[in-house]
Amino acid sequence: MPTIHLPIRQLVEFLLRTGSIDSRFTGFDRANEGARIHRRLQKAAGEGYAAEVFLTAKREMDGIAFALEGRADGIFTDEAGTIVIDEIKTTAIPTEEMQEDMNPCHWAQGMVYGAIYAQQNGLEQLDVRLTYYQIDTDEITRYTRHFTAGELEEFLCGLLRQYVPWAQRQLTWADARSASLQALRFPFPAYRPGQRALAGEIYRACAAGKTEHKGGTRLFCQAPTGIGKTMSALFPALKAIGEGKGVKLFYLTARNTTQAAAEDALQRLHAGVPGLALRSVTLTAKEKACLCKDADGHPSCLPEVCPYAKGYFDRVKDALASLLDGTPQFSRAALEETARQFTVCPFELGLDLSAWCDVVIGDYNYLFDPVVRLHRFFDSAGDWLFLIDEAHNLPDRARAMYSAQFSKSSLTEAKRALGKGKSPLKAALTRADKGFLETRKQTAEQGGTAFLQELPAELLKPLHALQAPLQDWLEQNPDAEAHAQLLDLYFAVQDITRAAERYDEHFVTQLSAYGSDLTLQLLCLDPSAFVDASLACGRAAALFSATLTPPGYYRSVLGCPDARAVALESPFPQEHLGLYCLPGISTRYKDREASIPAVSDALAALAGGKVGNYLAFFPSYAYLRAVWEDFSARYPAIPTLVQESGLDDGARAAFLARFAPDPEQTLLGFGVMGGIFGEGVDLVGDRLIGCAIVGVGLPQVNPRQEILRRYYDEHSGSGFDYAYRYPGMNKVLQAAGRVIRTAEDKGVVLLLDDRFARSEYTRLFPRHWRHLKYLKGTEQLKEELATFW
Template structure:
């Protein structure tokens, strides 16, 4: 719903009927009925059907109607609008609603309720406009694979349609009136709310920059060092713009749980200052599900049974009773109304002012929030994208897909006794993969896939029929997972253009695969943020800014800000060890010994907590063998795939006011490389061993070749920029507040090379060149100044 002016409420036909008329169970056993996944292919079929009709057929007819509503003392007007697929002007007028689906039409005995309701809305609007006593509705279903069609036609009396339509809008009125009241209350409170802190150096300019960006419908890229207060500096002006009616919804997007917590705390702080805001954080289904496994069907879960009959009441109760909609509250209300907490949470996002969640809820084509982004309509959304440097690799992964030959054979084995047709489809795809495998020694770029796409399309359709027919068998979960991988692969196939490379290679265990690799995600990101008014990308490590602007969908008209550090030079000592290298050609016992000596000297001058960051687990474990430990010096080493409790335990060793030296060995880019916040003397120093360059592999080498050809910067795009970002993030763990003081040691001679120095942030100057003979003196002087 979108309130454009006082007491005028706009809502689409589709949103109206899908919200009011939904009912029944959640059932993940039903595959292929929803047309959302078929949207791109469905659009093609829509156009084909429309073109095949005669002269009396009008396609894509915009329709709208404004209905006065009186409720709870409010006099409102609903503007219900949409676009009819077709209107047939013959002796009798017929509204045509086209639905392209993967479902076998033999299973379809009558129109799907929500689809028919959309058509009836258009029929009423058109009949009223043309003063018709009767009007026909035709539901046209088309199977995407076969293009076979099935029709359902019914004639309606205008008076019956009018009564039905007005009942529909009256059901929606309680929601609209509530939201109207809430928006007035919210806007008035926000207009009174002041910035909750004293402005730090550069912070006021940052706040103004964000506000001007939103006002001008632009995008902004912010490189802001730790301590500037990036979160409040982006949130506050966006909330103020919402209070003035410029912004209708805020999406705060992050890559990690800890940054979502910071966002929640920031919005809570504004609420404490008097702002009336409703925010909700989306928790992943696996984390919020009350069942041991996410079996979303009425047989396995009592909450799935009849969920849609009860969920609207649950959402309305929560919205009218709570503002800060936490995970705990969602669990409480979902239990009270016996509904799925995850699906309930998604419904709350429709009405919340602020949605906090992972990047994928906006950018991932598989899991993005379709209720907001399924069409091309532009809305007054603002996207606040925290730690935006992470989005480049995440977006590449979201828009890439992989398929394994071994998975095809495994599914063939599992379904062999059930369906000869499905086995035949799997055999055809396996043969295609076998031919590709014969052409691939190590890694091979695929320019032509022949009939592979067609064979995969037929396999997809056949798998849907199989999964509907065989709803219960022992290995169904494995088959279903492969089906989802297959559908994702097919969806990504539609994106392939010059920004993609298709290649084949082998996994470490020898499994053969074909990969649709997104090399440049800027087009997809630009399309996503284009659904809103503005996007603000911010990070402490967004260098070089032009690279990130390019990769994150920016253009020449977008803004960029480099915020100055609020910290004094005296708070930080940055040193570079110039006689060490982590290059593979230099790695040896002698070099490992030298690195360990540097670390021991670095922690020698002051008792405290230190982190040492390495480019890999292998190098980290090699160096650990050479460390000098004692009763007053302990070493803690990050393990691979640590659980959340293990991570918290690791961090708990680094306490305030330490009485002994504790050293944490961590991996750059890992769970301790960014996002953690050890303030004051919980962390007083960091050693960064190596330049963080990604491991050489087929994918990286393809990136290098791709960007060398197009930008003459293959090494930079594939290795240098991602590597230095990890270095900058690791170093950023040390100075977090105005009270912090700490030292940073970069250990690799490459840090003196021009291309690396060019990526140093401003606050890294001046820095000090050290070796094993003078590092202790430099540290002694630095810590001595602290005492003075």
């Protein structure tokens, strides 16, 4: 008999949840806040109160076996000797407005737990109690209902009977998917060199799963650009799922371009196997997916404003059924079309659809960010497979996810926006602002920047106190002109107070005084424990990139000290890459002004080797601009293109469009290492035939980088490497990887800095750089280029 594994909360909410999406300003912290309150109430209940009781049961309905599971908040025996199932809920609804039947899902959850517990313990009757905790007043309201075991069992069976059509849909799809994936074949006539090795490593990691590592198998793969990493990762992971080694695949990326690559790879699999039963959904950030934004461009998730939020839960099942009966690939465009057809929120529709999909494509934050992560999957461990693309980006992204900042100016501006008059909110803002003003004076006296190992309690206490009056004002003034501004303030306060709860020895506090402002930052220096905990939610994780050198650094920073790490050889002919270095140039900060003419001459020699498109990458915009001005003045016959800071998607596309195939004249682009053109850009063939790397890419020396250096000096003795050298060389290797994208590409890479000849840097070079030539000057470079071309 086929079996459906079904969390009890999922069953109840899917069938019984009605009404509208209403995010208000409660933010994303409700789950964490609720968990804290649950623990407090459970502890206060006393010794006879069993908290977080895990319950499992099997039931059969219409030929389908249901494996149910969930956690009852509490089970205890009351004074009359009756067993009571306690369901705890937090609410912002004022106590006087509460009603016993205000949410049928709450009663249903407790009743299902009651049915299971009564059956397992031979009880004829028991009680279900709802405990509501009012978060603003700390008031507790309780409702209790009495049930016979028969009534509870009948209720549970009724729910399962309603769910049967959906379960049957799920089982039919699972059978088709299993057969499809078992028959799946690699969608190309042959593997490229290195592809089979990469696919084999990922398959073995997925197959091993939890048996190898209690937190799931971890694998780091460094594979050269152009090897076809996306397909080499997706294909073996899907084969593993087809063999029952994993139930859902999460393909997580740092940028939209790699999401598109995953979508294209899946499209190719579908094209190669007509009728392939494989559903995938691409999750898009709410800000981009939203169909109803306010005047400032923010999503308006209020039922009285947004028709897609109003009545969402009344229509979403029809929208889901329509999607599930159609095409199996759900892009942003497909979700938007269905959202308009059924008047439902496309962002929430994507999240709800993900439960029915085999592959979920999205940003890193859907797994790693403590606020945005997909709680429906990752609040407990599951048989998930994680593919982490462009994993060299994850250390910095993870640090940012667990850090937070708050500025005094947001308090001052909020007081100004409220105008004249007194109010509890204005008083709370004044108290918080006063604390920041005092600290700003002290920080300014200390030179403008201060670092603390501990939390600044004198700043955080008034911010905690600000939340309740701020929430009250937002509730009472939904149409006020200042609403959007104070809503942003509310989220900023939530962000910094949440970070404070995570704060431990892996963090540092930075205070920065600028003029009349003070910025408080809680900085996560070491995200390894958080990343490890996130990866432990799944069966296996493969983290891959063209640049994961040295592997020990990435394993350490990402909490995977025992992970297997493999580095694959480049599949491309070595003679297709001309690799040269001019070690007579220093691009250190103190030498930059003096180096400008020499760098310009080297770039002119590079661009003069052959007509074509070139890119030169610099460590900063200031250095870029200085060299460009000199180059343009001295070599006006060579057209140039300069990357400006803060380019939007359209400007980025326009910049890349200048790198056209079959150019009739040379173009030299000036870009920044680590920027939007330094990685994730695919200029195939003669759209790019050479690049220059000016400097070793070290991050700018500043107080924050120095704190990071000191932290890792204390923990591993490798502070300079972790804070500067490894991140810098990562930018260098990523930029150099723009040149050779396919087996047919041919091009040159020019390194400009004397440090590229030193052992502490050469040991970080990939193996396919063994033929690097060190040259004495531009004349020898011209000779080598003439020979190469």
